[in-house]
Amino acid sequence: MHILITVNAAWNIWNFRRSLVEALQADGHRITILAPHDDSVPSLQASGCRFIPLAMDVKGLNPVADFWLMRRFGRHFRSERPDVVLSYTVKNNLFGALAARPLGLPFIPNITGLGTAFLSGGILRTIAEGLYRKAFRHPERVFFQNADDRDFFIQRNLIRTGQAELVPGSGIDLRYFDVAAFPAEEEPPIFLMIARLLRDKGVAEFVEAAIRVKSRWPQARFQLLGALAPENRGAIDPNVVRGWQAEGTIEYLGQASDVRPHIAAASCVVLPSYREGAPRTLIEAAAMGRPIITTDVPGCRSVIEDGVTGYLCAARSAESLAQACLRFLELGNGARADLGRRGREKMKREFDQAIVIAAYRKVLASLEHRFSTDRLPEKNLGSSADVMANVS
Structure with a gap:
């Protein structure tokens, strides 16, 4: 399949999800990264990933800017025609999901944290909950990295119970992060x-x-x-x-x-x-x-x-x-x-990364039978106006 991965920083993929990307490539999938450009891009490209720069304001809470971000997601999805989107980080999860829904594009978000809006509380949290409730009606699977976030989303009716699956973060490469000798007792702590x-x-x-x-x-x-x-x-x-x-x-x-x-x-x-x-x-x-x-x-x-x-x-x-x-x-x-x-x-x-890789392989395998080629059917792709009408 053609798998598009989107996140708010390319280095996030290179540093934290490289093993997942390599496993999916080994399975024969084609990987496209959609993220803001940074110094990790050459490494991602050298590993065999296609990279597309994504213009986005990572920190802002501007509704107009976020509307245009959703439009950009829709344009990229129609242009790239992936079979499935894997998403990480708050804005990519929310506005990517909203853009994918009217296209009938399978979208699998991973909740890596709830972000400033939830920590702030008040009106920001209310708005964020409303966005999640609308955006996450479509995904068949939503990955969570801890049980507290999963239970919160279910209790607040932001997702259905059957959508949630718990994974141990992005997993850890136990060979790369091997045990190091403990500092000697005479060294300052x-x-x-x-x-x-x-x-x-x-x-x-x-x-x-x-x-x-x-x-x-x-x-x-x-x-x-x-x-x-x-x-x-x-x-x-x-x-x-x-x-x-x-x-x-x-x-x-x-x-x-x-x-x-x-x-x-x-x-x-x-x-x-x-x-x-x-x-x-x-x-x-x-x-x-x-x-x-x-x-x-x-x-x-x-x-x-x-x-x-x-x-x-x-x-x-x-x-x-x-x-x-x-x-x-x-x-x-x-x-x-x-x-x-x-x-x-x-x-x-x-927390072995093999647990995370297995979870993604399972959900991707459930999608593979739906596609006869590595591209979405033409009838699933609407115009920009269609995307906005369906989202609103």
């Missing part, structure tokens, strides 16, 4: 946070917790690894980050194309996020045998066993996070390593 520097990732709480912990354990080090993301409405001001670094509170490591050396050097990986789909950085850390500390919120709590593979703390609470870090520091080095070892075992049981 390092708490590493890997995330875009956004408020709803809990960056401020991480910094405040660092201040509290270092007052009792001055040798402890707190590191931030991730993009500054100034285009995002919830981004931390770069000047603020520089101030934290100048004060010696944290070490800002910038970005890294390969996070494994940083995880290997860390004693514990921390993510005090307000909500996630399935936090990739924690899955990678656990796969490499590192204990994790994260918040007791949807997504985050699904990748940890409290007290077994790491520790949970309260969201939006620097004090709770600091207490979890201090609890970790009070352990001997062997006990710390044991947390990481048990985390690796959990990843092997529950």
Whole structure:
């Protein structure tokens, strides 16, 4: 089949879903990527994917801009004539689904997180729920990365129960993220946070917790690894980050194309996020045998066993996070390593990428018999006006 994959950043496919793409290619499918252009595009093209740039405002909540985004999806779908669309991230899921429905185009979204609208609450959440309810009438299957999000969508009647299927995030390549030797006991303990520097990732709480912990354990080090993301409405001001670094509170490591050396050097990986789909950085850390500390919120709590593979703390609470870090520091080095070892075992049981690949292969196999060629029938493709009439 011709499979079109759409997401709000091409690097998302290259970094997180490359194994799925390779598996689908090995099955004989033709892959087209529809996403904003970035530095990962040459790698995607070299791997055999066709790439089409998608113009979209990733952060905006402008109804006019989103209307035109839906129009662009419709034009791309009619032009490319895929047999099925696989989608990730909020806007691609919503407006891609709305554009695919009047074309009769099979559309399989993956809920990687609920986004700022749900975290904000109020009118934004009401609008978002209405959009999801309308957009997700059509898909036969909706993948979720944690049970909390799945149950929320069902309880709020955003989808039907039979549409939902749970997968463990994007899965993890356990060979690539292999176990790393635990840091020696004489080395200063390092708490590493890997995330875009956004408020709803809990960056401020991480910094405040660092201040509290270092007052009792001055040798402890707190590191931030991730993009500054100034285009995002919830981004931390770069000047603020520089101030934290100048004060010696944290070490800002910038970005890294390969996070494994940083995880290997860390004693514990921390993510005090307000909500996630399935936090990739924690899955990678656990796969490499590192204990994790994260918040007791949807997504985050699904990748940890409290007290077994790491520790949970309260969201939006620097004090709770600091207490979890201090609890970790009070352990001997062997006990710390044991947390990481048990985390690796959990990843092997529950988060192997083979589970995700099998789920996609199953749903794609159910569609294959409907197509006699690798293109949609001509009668299914309407005009731009038809798309807008059906959506409205």
